[in-house]
Amino acid sequence: MNRHFAKISLFFLSLLFLISCNAVKRVEGDDKLLTDNEIFVNDEKIKETRIYNQLYQEPNTSFLGVPLRLHFYNLARPNIDSILSEKYLENESKKNTLVDILSYKQFEKFLHSRKTFNEWIKRTGEAPVIVNEEETKKSVNRLNSWYWNNGWFNVETDYEIISSENKKKRARVAYEVRTGEPYYLDSITTNISSKVIDSLYELHKDESVIKKGMQYKTLDINEERDRLTSLFRNSGVYNFDQEYISFNADTINTGKNVNTTVIIKNRFASEEDTTSRVPFKIHEISKVNIFTDYKYANRNQALTDSITTDEGYTLYSFEELRYKPEAITDAVFIRPGNTYSDISRSRTYNRLNSLRVFKYPNVQFTPDPADSTRSDLVANIFLTPQPKYSLGFDFDVSQSNIQKFGIGFGGSLLIRNVFRGAENFEISGRGSIGSSTDAAISGNDDRFFDISEIGADLKLTFPRIFLPINTDKFIPKYMQPFTALSVGVSTQNNIGLDKRNLTGILNYRWNPSPQLSNRLDLLNIQYVRNLNTDNYFNVYRNSYNDLNQIVQSGSIVTNPSYLNEEGLLIIPTGAESFINDVSNNTGGTTGLDEDQTQLVNNIGERKNRLTENNLIFATNYTYLWNTKKNLYDQEFTRFRFKIETAGNTLSAISSIADFEKNENGNYNILGVNFSQYIKTELDFIKHWDMGQNNILAFRAFGGVAIPYGNANSIPFVRSFFAGGPNDNRAWRAYDLGPGSSGGRNEFNEANMKLAFNAEYRYNLFGALNSAVFIDVGNIWNVLDIVEDEKATFESLADLKNIAVGSGFGLRYDFNFFVLRFDVGFKTYNPALPEGNRWFKNYNFNNAVYNVGINYPF
Structure with a gap:
């Protein structure tokens, strides 16, 4: 395959070379194709993008030096009308033949489609940028303006158009700037x-x-x-x-x-x-009037209800007032008796919008007619309520590594202003059905839809920090504080173990600035119960096959009752008994060497961890700094820090109440060995706008979860995995790691992760973009129950097991979302023997193809 890949690469390089020779095929007469701009400042060539952005003309966009969009444009025929007329209209024989075959109406549509396709090529491509002396002179003026505006008042700029000596109809423009001394x-x-x-x-x-x-x-x-x-x-x-x-x-x-x-x-x-x-005056707010149910249709109607608060706010209603006064006034930062402030007005807008109770609020200021000095202002705030009830529905079709086809559906009901304090109550349900890739996973051989999930959630949101203490001093109301209480339940039959989840969350969030947000889960409770643990080895076939290879290795003696007629371990009893014999050194199983014993112990430990029920009683805090202003912002920084602790409260209660311990010396609550750990995550993303729709994107992620106290491992739902369309794209999700173990399990996970991604994005033509990327990272086990040296991180020397993937991709921008296709190649594979890890199996046969929605980071 390497030879074929080299031939394919040589073919494309030769093709690009031939195409590049014809880049000026649409450049007519004495015109010159602009190939480059050069700016010399005081005889020194500069490369600052912000200064080159002052120029009116830029060369055609290119990738690796090849102007792809220009070549695409050159495929269009400049005189398509005359070509079609000569080929089809003036050639009676060809015209009559086509009319007989297509009909005259279809023949006209055929000609129109040819014109339309030709115009599409022109629109999608990029016309050659012709050196224009008038545009060049305008660039000189703009350069002068830029330097003048930066303090060089005596700047002088000239230019020279330099024709290419080796290639015809090509030229570059050199600008010479002499700044003089700055002021x-x-x-x-x-x-x-x-x-x-x-x-x-x-x-x-x-x-x-x-x-x-x-x-x-x-x-x-x-x-x-x-x-x-x-x-x-x-x-x-x-x-x-x-x-x-x-x-x-x-x-x-x-x-x-x-x-x-x-x-x-x-x-x-x-x-x-x-x-x-x-002269200007200082204006004070004398009155604040709030109209809580304003509509344009009732603007001339009489107000029927009103109330004045101790702070001086007056609330009006055309019908019966449906809100507690403090629910509205807490969201208004324009206060009677205070001086006018733009900040107070903008904070009022933001807070009222965040409540999701009103439509776009309208704030107006008018002079107070009772003030003869015309210094006082009356603030009138007009609020239009949203509907009391809102329904939402969603539907999706999916495919994954455990299902070949799946249908998901869901719905929600939002009830606003539940207790008249701008609280929102949301009821949502979700469900899915699918067809598994392996009928043995679900145990249903006859049904097409053999895996399913159904769940429901309740969420109540309060527009304040709901605590017995006053938090206004350190979380003032302009930070838009919210408290959310949610519970959820789900049952699923989609990975073979048939899980049931019960969750409960008490969450606080507040935003000190548009860039900064904070989230605190004071309580994050999750109970996971596995309903079908006997099906474990039907799901994790790799582990099952490893056990059978050991049993059939020839030197192993084991109890015949563990095996079926084919000599394979019986699921589940035979496999479990075999593991127990090896782990406890009991029974009739003998003949295993040290490596085989370690492998069986590893399989047993993993099975126990993934099939045990989990009780997670956690608290976590997330700090998020994001300078991205909107969806179209191409240059921004995003930093996220999260820390979570679990089990400390339950551990204290168990110790004080002197609960009994299980055979492993750990406390059980409700029959479950509760989890205890500390987990941290750091996530940094940076995007640089390089101009001309070129973006350089970088991400760094690090995370670790350390078990202690009542636990010696991390629950599966809190562990890390690597690979997939949003991680290291040269490996499928859950296929990478841990360490150099080679991803031998179906779902590989660990409690430590490092990931680094770099991606250069550029426009090909129209809405079609492309990217080249490098993904670096892996997962490891650290300070937990896993003892396999290949899977554990013991020192910095284990960083040699970081995996490297590289590749390229296409993205099509639909404005409201981006459809993404990436091809990842295993550049450095730590699962291979040392000295044989670089660029092995680096070909399309071993590539991983990823399809995703929106950008990976």
Whole structure:
């Protein structure tokens, strides 16, 4: 296969070479294809993307130096109408033949489809970028502006169009920039007409963006204008606007220094037919009126219900008031008696929207007619309630490593304002049916839909931190605090062990800023019960096969009652008895060597852990910092930290109550050996926008879960796995690791994980994008019951068992989601013998093909 891969690669490289020779086939006459831009600043070539972005013309986008979209564009015929006319309309014989075969109407559709396809090629491709001298001169002006705005007032820029000596109809443009000496800020004075504005400026001038000694930058001036505008509008100056601020920069006879004057004029005010300038005032909020059930249709109707709170809020309703006053006023940060503030208004919008009880709120400010000084403002807040009840449904079709076909469905009912305090109650149900890839997993050979899951959840959300203590001092209401209490139950027959889950969560969340969010699960309780543990070796066939290989190795003597007629261990009794004999050194099983004994013990330990019932009584906290502003933000940073502890409370209760211990010396509650561990996760994601739809994405993840006290292992539901479309794409999910063990189990997991991913994304044409990637990582067992050296992490030397995958992929952007296809190759496989791990089986036959929705990170 390696030879075939080399031939395929050589073919594509030759094809690209031939195509590249014809890149200028649509470049006519004396025109030149722009191949490159070069910018020299003071005779030194620069590579700063932000400066190259000032140019009006950029070369055609390319990948590995090949302008793929240009080549695709060149496939289109520039004179398609005349070609079709000559080939089909003017050729009567061909025309009549096609009409007889297709009919005249179909013949016209055929011609139209050819035109449409030709236009699609043009739209999807990229027309050749022709060197345009006018555009080049505009680029010179823009470069001058960029350097001037960054303090080089004596900048001079020129250009040269350089034709290629080796290739015809190609040219590059070289820009020569001579900056001269930069200018620096010197004195900063003010000319402020309003005493109110002047006093506010003096009070906060130490926070100024522009300071003496800084190099002049227009962006700093603009940022200072924004700072002052925000300062004044958040200090009560309701009608202040940026247009009242200007800056005068004096450079005459200053020796390359800039003397700056901040000028703030009085505002314009109109009265009857005259306009004059009047000083600014500090405005206070005299009244806050809240209309709780406003609709445009009832704008002229009489209000029938109202209430005034101790804080001075007045709530009105056209019908009977359906909300407790504090439920609304707690979400309003515009307070009677306070000065006007933009921040208070925006926080009010955000908090009211987060309640999910009202539609888009509307906040209006008007002068208080009772105030003769016209300094007081009345805030009117108009709220339109959402429907009391909302229904939701979902449906999906899926495929996985245990089912060849599956159908999922679900529904939810949302009840708003349950207790008149803006609480929301949600009832949801879900279910799925599927057909397993192996009928032995489910034990149902005759039914097509032989695996299933059904579950239900209840969730009650409060718009406050629900604790017996007042948390407003350290979690104020502008942080949008919520408390959620949820319970859920599910039963499933989809991995052969037939699990039943019962969960309960008491969760708090709050957001100190748009970038930062906090989540605290004070209680996170999960009970997992395995209903069909006798089916274990039907599910984990690899473990079963390993046992049979040992039994049939020739030197093993075991009890014949453990075997069926074919000499295989009987499931479950024979396999379990064989493991017990080896582990306890009892019974009639003899002849195993040390490696075989270790393997049987490992299989037994794993079986006990995966079939035991779990009781997890945990507390966890998650810190999330995310600078991504919206779905279209291409450059951002995301950092997540999570810590979880489990079993400490139950351990303390068991010790105090002197509960009995089981044969392993651990406490049982309700017949279950409860879990006790500490688990941490660190997840860092960074995206860089490289321009021209090129994105460099990086992710680093590290996690470890250490059992202690009442447990010597981590529950399966809390362990880590590696591989899959969102992890190391050269391995399927659960196939990688632990360590160098080679993924011999169907579901490989461990309690420590490292993962690093790097991906370069670029546009091919239209909505079709591509990417090349490298995925690095693995899982290991550490400080738990597993003793296999290949699977455990004992020192930094075990980092040699980190797996490396690489590959490429395609992504098609449907705007609301991205369909992703990735091909991963095992670049470094730690399961292979040392010295034979790099680039073995690096071919398409051994590649892993992943299909996913949206980007992996």
